[in-house]
Amino acid sequence: MLAKSLPYGPxxxxxxxxxxxTRPKLLFLDEPAAGMSEEEIDRVIDLVHTIQKRxxxxxxVEHRMRLVMNVAEHIIVLSYGRRSQRAPxxxxxxxxxxxxxxSSPTRESR
Numbered sequence: 329m330l331a332k333s334l335p336y337g338p339x340x341x342x343x344x345x346x347x348x349x350t351r352p353k354l355l356f357l358d359e360p361a362a363g364m365s366e367e368e369i370d371r372v373i374d375l376v377h378t379i380q381k382r383x384x385x386x387x388x389v390e391h392r393m394r395l396v397m398n399v400a401e402h403i404i405v406l407s408y409g410r411r412s413q414r415a416p417x418x419x420x421x422x423x424x425x426x427x428x429x430x431s432s433p434t435r436e437s438r
Contacts, residue, residue: 337368344375354385361392373398 331342340360347355357376361369369392376399379386390396396403397417405413 337364337371340364340368341371341375348379348384352384354387355379356387356389358389359391360388361390361395369395 331339334342344355344357344360360372360376364372373395376386376388376395380399386399388396388400400417402416403414404411
């Protein structure tokens with residue numbers, strides 16, 4: 329099977345695997361979850377954790393906050409190209425996909 333004939337999600341994972349074949353110390357992932365289903369995002373989260381355990385530093389640009397909050401150690405938020413927030417994440421704030429909320433938290437629950 330040719331890579332171009334793979335469905336979108338598996339093709340994105342293959343692209344990451346190709347980048348890993350070069351044994352990088354730093355890997356830049358630009359919206360790896362774009363266009364993916366929730367199940368495919370779960371696979372990306374697992375893959376990113378595996379990459380991190382191997383000592384590879386990741387720079388992640390992503391809009392899917394479930395992915396970001398599951399894998400990031402530090403977050404920098406950009407707004408119109410300028411840094412608006414920067415914060416290290418405490419491990420206790422990281423969420424596992426099995427505990428993902430079914431709805432957005434309300435202002436009162438924060």
